[in-house]
Amino acid sequence: MNKKRGQASLFVLGGIILVGLIILFLISRNIEIKQTPKIQGKDIHSKLQYCIEPKLKEIIKTIGERGGSVNPELYIKFQFEEEKEPHNISFLCYNNLYYYPCINQNPLLIEHVKNEIKKEVEPVVRECFEKIKEDYEKKGYSYSGNKNITLSINLSEGKVILDIKNNILLKRENKTIEKKEFRLFFDDYIYDLMILAQEIVNQEADYCDSYYAELSILNPQIDISKFRTSDLNIIYTLRYIKNNETFRFAVRGCVIPPGI
Amino acid sequence: MKIKSFFVFLEVFLILSFSISTSYLIGQSFPQTRTDSFNDVRWILENLGEFLKIKQISSVSAYENIWKCCPETKYGARCVDIPESARDSCKINLLDVSCKESDICAIGCCIDPFEKTCTSRATKQQCLLNGGIWKPEENCRIPECKKGCCVLGNDVEFTTKQRCEKLSEEKGFIFDFRAYQTEDMCLFLKNNLTEGACILNGACRLETKTECIGKNGTFYENMLCSNPSLNTSCKKQAYIGCVEGKDEIYWFDSCGNRENIYSADKNLSWNNGYLLSKYKSCNILSNNAGSENCGNCDSLRGSICSKTSPDEKHVKDGNYICKSLKCIDENGKERENGESWCVYDGYIGDGKDVVGSRHWRRICVNGHIKTEPCADYRGQICAQSIIKNNQTGKEFSQARCVSNEAIKCLAYNENMETMPGKCLNNSHCILKEIKVSDGFKFKLCTSKYPRGFDLTGKRRDKDRGICSLANQKCIVVYQKKLSGWKCIQNCECETKKFFEQMNDLCISLGDCGSYVNILGEGSNNVVVTNSPKGSWEEYKKYATPVPGQYVSFKNLTEFLNLYGLRLSKPSGPEGLPPPALTGAIKTIGEISGGVVSLMAGLSFGGEFLSALEGGASLFSAISKGFVEGMNLVHNVPAWGIFGTTGLMLAVASLSNMIFKLQGDAATVVNAVALTLSLYSISAGIANTYFGASWAVLNPFLGAAIILAFALTMKMLGVGETKKIIVKFECHPWEAPVGGDNCEKCNEDPLKPCSEYRCTSLGQACGLINPYKENPECKKVFPDDGKPPLVNFSVMRGYLINKNSSYEYIINKEDGSCIPEFTPIIINLTTNKFSQCKWDFKRKENSEDMDYYVSGDNGFLKNHIITLFAPSLESVNVYNISGNFIDKQGRTQIFIRCQDRYGNYNIKEYSLRYCVRNGPDSTPPILFKTSPENNTILPTNKEEINLSIWLNEPAECKFSSRDKNYSEMEGLMNCSTGLEMLDEFGWRCSAKLSTPEKENKFYIRCRDKPWLGENSTRNINQQPFVYVIRKTENPLKIDYISLSDNSTITLGPEKEPIDLEVRTKGGINNGESVCLYGFKKDGESILMSGEINHHARVSFPFETKYIIYIKCVDSVGNIAKENRAVHIKIDSKPPEIIRIFKEGANIKFQTNEPAKCYVNEKYCYFDLSKTKPLSEFFLKTHYIEFDNKKTYYIKCKDAFENENPSCAVIINPEELE
Known part of the structure; x- marks a missing residue:
């Protein structure tokens, strides 16, 4: 009799444990799904770098494909072979009249692009700081900051530099970390491409033509191509060979109409 | 101003002035072209919009095209000129002036204060808004941007x-x-x-x-x-x-x-x-x-350092190699890095570039071949030069896409005197010499590389206008000889030579005529009347490129010529073709002149006799010899014999004049007279010496014989002449019907398809996905296999009745026949785009039919037929060949229409109509005048050539007072032949004297010139009053900013100089268009402004220039001035010419005023961070003498010419 009771108890216990394990398993899966991924990086600086970089690259890629603006005002809609859909490509130099040389529509191109990047990257930076905050709070830190975040962008050869000001104070037990400024460097060649783009635009405005092939030879790290559209516009594509980064823009000037 | 900008302005202006002038000279058939004087600048200004189209904004009629500056459009463009009528497309209010004249949209150089870069042609508004520094020099030729x-x-x-x-x-x-x-x-x-x-x-x-x-x-x-x-x-x-x-x-x-x-x-x-x-x-x-x-x-020689993988070829000590940057071109030829060459679609030059063709530039860049298409429609051509190394035999080619100067070539025809020189001096132009016969020859400057047309028909009217420059008539004259009608003038116009030369001219004007596309397929687009026609098939060979053929760059001589400069040894063709001989054909409008003068010579027996070979000498020998002879003989008064001879010949002349005998008839009569004269002379001698009195010819009998001969000749019609009008009509090229070749446009990846290329391959071809990198050419019109359905309608007052499926009858509303000499407009509409042709005769197929409906060979849905029938009585008078009208006064025309696939109605449509029988009782109607009535002329115009066009052949007179026709003093020169109808009617012309400010003329015309003084001729009861006014004040150039014989020193950047000109007077207080150039009557550049004119003038060399300024107002008043300017270019930095110790200082002198700077370490110091020795530019400078120091001196002049290194290094010890 006792033997039978013991067996029954064992079965019941086994069943409870089994059910418990199943429930635990299910619960732990859910927890894993809901958990936010950890931010890479040992410190705030590197965490910020890792967080911002993918989005920044995407923003710069978009700006590069569209001639320096996220939403160009004066543009031509065009699709190249490697693209899945057409894009609006900004006219950097434009004249609606036939025969007349184009007028530079964006004389301070680099400043403009800096502003465009800044405009797009600011919400990303804020978001990244929020993620960092969450991350540190999970680790038991008290986090204060993210109230007055200022951002400035600088472009130079091979680099995009973000200067961020954000007074952060982290505290845990006896440890206090304070950070006020962050200077992040990102490898990017958009500046190099734009300097050359400006040179091409100047030549188009001055001479109704550009020595793009010669510029390509003098700058072997950059491939430059010139494409004429059916409606008498020109699209230039500058590609940094090392990483395929592209800057593309349109020009309309000295248009010669058919006939007389 | 850069040369390309110069061409841009020139092209625009010359297109417009050319269009008017050429139409004036040729009187061509473009219906919208005014045939006013080429000085009608108002027409130029009004039609400026036609040539300056805005993308995305539809253009409006010429009169509404007043262009104003829009600082920002709704589609995002900044500082663009748009027509006032399109103001809605502007985001903010339009400015009152053009962008060039505005402040905020002024174009200049923008300096980025952050990046320190310079941007050309930036607007002030954009530059300042974004924090830039703006300077007014639009090409950034300023020291900061050097x-x-x-x-x-x-x-x-x-x-x-x-x-x-x-x-x-x-x-x-x-x-x-x-x-x-x-x-x-x-x-x-x-x-x-x-x-x-x-x-x-x-x-x-x-x-x-x-x-x-x-x-x-x-x-x-x-x-x-x-x-x-x-x-x-x-x-x-x-x-x-x-x-x-x-x-x-x-x-x-x-x-x-x-x-x-x-x-x-x-x-x-x-x-x-x-x-x-x-x-x-x-x-x-x-x-x-x-x-x-x-x-x-060496990248310039074609190699560069490149990393390799271990299994690739590499240098001995590492995985690197010099990678070749050379390329292999489409012909297997090795090309160096940086080398570029031209590729063409077919034959180039001689006006033979095929339709749809384009020039291409290929470049070897870092081991890859890039293809750059030159501007489509042959707006650019690919020019090339080959540099050969004589030692190695290697060649290096350099190519560029350059502007095609086709427009300039046509514009040179504006002035036929200067045209040959200008044409021969421009390597893009060719002087076409048409010489079919002695009476049909002329020269025209056309392009070696004619421009392509929009084959979709968007600019059709302009294209037709260009092609119609080759519309010509050759008048072939026949005379009735004793053996029959024989051609005596311009006979070669009735041979294939006429078509060949005229089609050659036609295709050189643009995409015109019977010609081929890039595949060697083509169509016939000319109408030739009374002469054999050729076919496009004769031109197939031009679709194949010729190896080794290329366009050369312009040489230095051509460039210098623009500035009125020459090389010390002039090169190029010596001398020009001799000026046209008197009586020879000078201008195209005078082609028939040669015929007229010859016919005039035929009319008068006396003159003809003198022209007869040996005739004059025979005549004088006869009279002289016999007079002398008779004097020797005695008692025979010389005057008697002379008198007889003279009488015979006088009667002969008179007979010829009375009976209007010409040619053979006149010859016969004169010969008879001469024979009788000779007979009478010899008879007289026989009588004198031999007593043969019976042989003496009674002079009156002689005269009677002569008269009888004259009458006989008259009845036989011997000596009469008739004219055959041989016509050539040049139409825009149309792609061959069908669409089987559309896909061929997509075959070559190195030659991407474009709309021009695609539409040239077939009527049904169109470009799809134009906004993709590789658009496709496909059949875009469906083929239903059926011919077009045609519908007819007629203008008010007339009816068109369907007699059967294909037969229509046109009558007046009351059922009567149509009146003579009255244009009847019939509208022909088709259910799809069609090309319609007509003919008087039934023809087997559409291709064989002679004429295009509306005179337009385009594929349209709406066509116009204008019926214009002469009166029956006029037709009966003239010996008109062909089936123009039958004796019953009924006629019909046959019509066929074909669609884009060549489906046409096999059974022709026919339009029947009859012309009213009975006397013409209406006087002539004046259709058109040139110049137009109430035109205002320039102040100094003392006479004009007036042309008027009438609805029927007539004779016209004019007077400065209203008088009866018979009393009017001025007789106009009228085309009275029935076949002399031109595009606007029957033409009469006269030279009118215009001495007054307002000149009024009364014109009356009398129809039926074949009736002579018959009273049944209709005369205008009301005269046509023609008024011509002149401008009160001449146009004058009031002010020029440059003084004559001034010297201007420029810096090394050769910054352009501002040229300001102010005009006054003329038709509207000085409003005018001004141009400047460096050669008298040479190439000119348009200045901006209407009363205050402005231009930025560039001087490329240090030399003396003469600037010719010409201003023209809207009615043609001209003001001219010129200024001589000596240009010096200071591109050298200052030099130090003397150094010495003076007291406690070192004194040194420069060769020009300069600012000098000192550094005590080295030469490569920044002047902008160093204080100069003096505030001003001086020639003498001082530094403290300290023999322990070494002074590195650099100087710069007022043009920012700075010593690249040190001007001098001063060691004070050496001065002691």
């Missing part, structure tokens, strides 16, 4: 001084800027910088001297860091690699410092620890592509 060589470590960049400062600071280099350099000098400098080992704090780096000294390091010129004598830790030749910014493969030491160019011979490379220049390294004469032993790559 570029030089910026040394940044071992790299050299061609950039501005300000940017050099920025980059130096950013990269941590010492500022080292070399002014007055070109890009290739910077390249050279890059390879020749003074480098060496720089030891600082125990570490060694290979650096430039400037860099090292700037860091206060110890510099060992030309030494490698691994040089044992330096005792560094750097070990030599540790590994090899590429260096960014350099072409070659280099050795590196263990510290990571670059050493010398790689050579498998390590000792050679090592060079005992010293730097070895590229030019002394291995294999300098080769590019070493693929070499395992030498890493002396």
Whole structure:
């Protein structure tokens, strides 16, 4: 009799444990799904770098494909072979009249692009700081900051530099970390491409033509191509060979109409 | 102003003035062209909009095209000129002026204060809004934007001084800027910088001297860091690699410092620890592509350092190789890096570029071939030059897409006197000489590379206008001989030669005529009447490119010619074709003149006789000889014989005149007269000497015989003439019907398809996905296999009744026949785009029919037929050949229409109508005048050539007072022949004298010229009053900003000078268009402004120029002035000409006023960060004498010409 009771108890216990394990398993899966991924990086600086970089690259890629603006005002809609859909490509130099040389529509191109990047990257930076905050709070830190975040962008050869000001104070037990400024460097060649783009635009405005092939030879790290559209516009594509980064823009000037 | 901008303005202006002038000269058939004087600038201004189309904004009629500046459009463009009528497309209010004249949209140079870059042609508004610094020089030829060589470590960049400062600071280099350099000098400098080992704090780096000294390091010129004598830790030749910014493969030491160019011979490379220049390294004469032993790559020779994988070929000491940057072109020929060449679609030049063709430029760039299409529609052509190395035989080609000057070639025809010279001096032009016969010859300047047309028909009217320049008539004259009708003038016009030469001219004007496309397929687009026609098939060969054929660049002579300059030994063709001979054909409008003069000569027997070969001498010999003879004989009064002879010939002349005998008839009569004269002379002699009185001819009998002969000739019609009008009509080229070849446009990836190319391949072809990189050409119109359905409608007052499916009858509303000499407009509509033709005769197919409906060979849905029938009585008078009208007064025309696939109605449509029978009781109606009534002329115009067109043949007279027709003094010269109908009617012309401010003329016309003085002729009861006015005040140039014979000094950038001109007077208080040029009656550039005119004038050379200024107002008043200007170019920096000690100072003098700067360390210091020795530009300068110092002096002049290095290095000790 006792033997039978013991067996029954064992079965019941086994069943409870089994059910418990199943429930635990299910619960732990859910927890894993809901958990936010950890931010890479040992410190705030590197965490910020890792967080911002993918989005920044995407923003710069978009700006590069569209001639320096996220939403160009004066543009031509065009699709190249490697693209899945057409894009609006900004006219950097434009004249609606036939025969007349184009007028530079964006004389301070680099400043403009800096502003465009800044405009797009600011919400990303804020978001990244929020993620960092969450991350540190999970680790038991008290986090204060993210109230007055200022951002400035600088472009130079091979680099995009973000200067961020954000007074952060982290505290845990006896440890206090304070950070006020962050200077992040990102490898990017958009500046190099734009300097050359400006040179091409100047030549188009001055001479109704550009020595793009010669510029390509003098700058072997950059491939430059010139494409004429059916409606008498020109699209230039500058590609940094090392990483395929592209800057593309349109020009309309000295248009010669058919006939007389 | 750059040359390309100069061409841009010139093209626009010359197109417009040409269109008017040519139509005036030729009287061509373009219905919208006014045939006013070419000085009608108002027409130019009004129609400016036609040539300056806005993308995305539809153009409006000429009268509404007043252009104003829009600072920002709704589609995002800034500072664009748009017509006032399109103001809604502007985001904000339009400005009152054009952008060029506005302040905010003024174009200039924008300097980026952050990046220190300069941007050309930036608007003031955009520049300032974004924080830039704006200067009014639109091409940035200002000192701040002057570029030089910026040394940044071992790299050299061609950039501005300000940017050099920025980059130096950013990269941590010492500022080292070399002014007055070109890009290739910077390249050279890059390879020749003074480098060496720089030891600082125990570490060694290979650096430039400037860099090292700037860091206060110890510099060992030309030494490698691994040089044992330096005792560094750097070990030599540790590994090899590429260096960014350099072409070659280099050795590196263990510290990571670059050493010398790689050579498998390590000792050679090592060079005992010293730097070895590229030019002394291995294999300098080769590019070493693929070499395992030498890493002396050279991108300019076609190789560059490249990393390889271990299994690829590499140099002996590492995975690197000099990779070849050469290319292999489409013909298998090796091309150097940077080499470019032209590729064409077919034959080029001679006006024979095929329809749809384009010029292409190919370039070898870093081992890849890039294709650059020149502007479509042959707006650009590819020009090439080949440089040959005579020693190696190697060739290097350089090509560029350049503007096609086709428009200029046509514009030269504006002035037929200067045209041949200008045409021959422009290598884009060809002087077409049409010489079919002695009476049909002329010259026209056309383009060697005619421009392509929009084949979709969007600019059809303009295209038709261009093609119609080749519309010509040749008048072939026949005379009735005793043996029948014989051609006596312009006979060759009835041969194939006429078509060949005229079609040649036609196709050289643009996409016109019977010609072919890039596939060698074509169509016939000419109408030839009364002469054999050729076919497009004769031109197939032109669709194949000719190997070795290319366009050459313009030479220096042509460029200099623009500025009125010549080389010291003039090159080019000597002399021009001789001016047209009197009586020969000078202008196209005078083609028939030769015929008229000949016919005039035929009319008068006396003159004809004198022209008869030997006739004159015969006549004088007869009279002289016999007079002398008779005097010898005695008693026979010489005058008697003479008198008889004279009488006979006089009667002959008179008979000829009365009976209007010509040619053979006149000859016969004169011959009879002469025979009788001779007979009477000899009879007289016989009588005198032999008593044969019976032989003496009674002079009255003789006269009677002569008269009888004359009458006989008259009845036989011998000597009569008739004219055959041989016509050539040149129409725009239409693609062949169908669409089977559309896809061929997509076959060549190196020649992407375009709309022009695609639409030239077939009527059904169209470009789909034009906004993709590889658009496709496909059949875009469906083929239902059916001919077009045709519908007819007629203008008010008339009816068109369907008699059967294909037969229509036109009558007046009351059922009567249509009146004579009255145009009846019939509208023909089709259910799809169709080309419609008509003919008087039934023809087998559409191709054989002679005429295009509306005179337009285009594929349209709406066509116009204008019926215009002469009166029956006029037809009966003239010997009109053909089936123009039958005796019953009924006629019909046959019509066929074909669609884009060539489906046409096999059974023709026919339109029947009858012409009213009975006397014509209406006087002539005046259709048109040229110049138009109430035209205002320039002040100095003393006479005009008036042309009027009437609805029927007539004779017209004019007077300055209203009088009866018979009393009017002025007789107009009228085309009275029925066949002399031109595009606007029957023409009469006269020269009118216009001495007064207002000149009024009364014109009356009388129809039926064949009736002579018959009273049934209708005369205008009401005269046509024609008024011509003149401008009160002449146009004058009131002010020019440049003084005559002034001297202007420019800086090295040769910044353009402002030329201001002010006009007054003329038709509207000085409003006019002004141009300037450097040659009298040469190429001109348009100035901006209407009363105050402005231009920026460029002077490329240091020499004397004469600037010719010409202003024209809207009615043609002209004002001219010129100014001589001596240009000096100061491109040299100041030189120090004298140095000496003066008291406690060193005094030195410069050759020109300058500002000088001193540094006590070295020469490459920044002037902008150094205080000058004086505030002003002076010739004498002072520095403190201190014999412990060395003074490095640099100076610059007022044009910012700065010494690239030191002007002088002063060691005070040497002055003591």
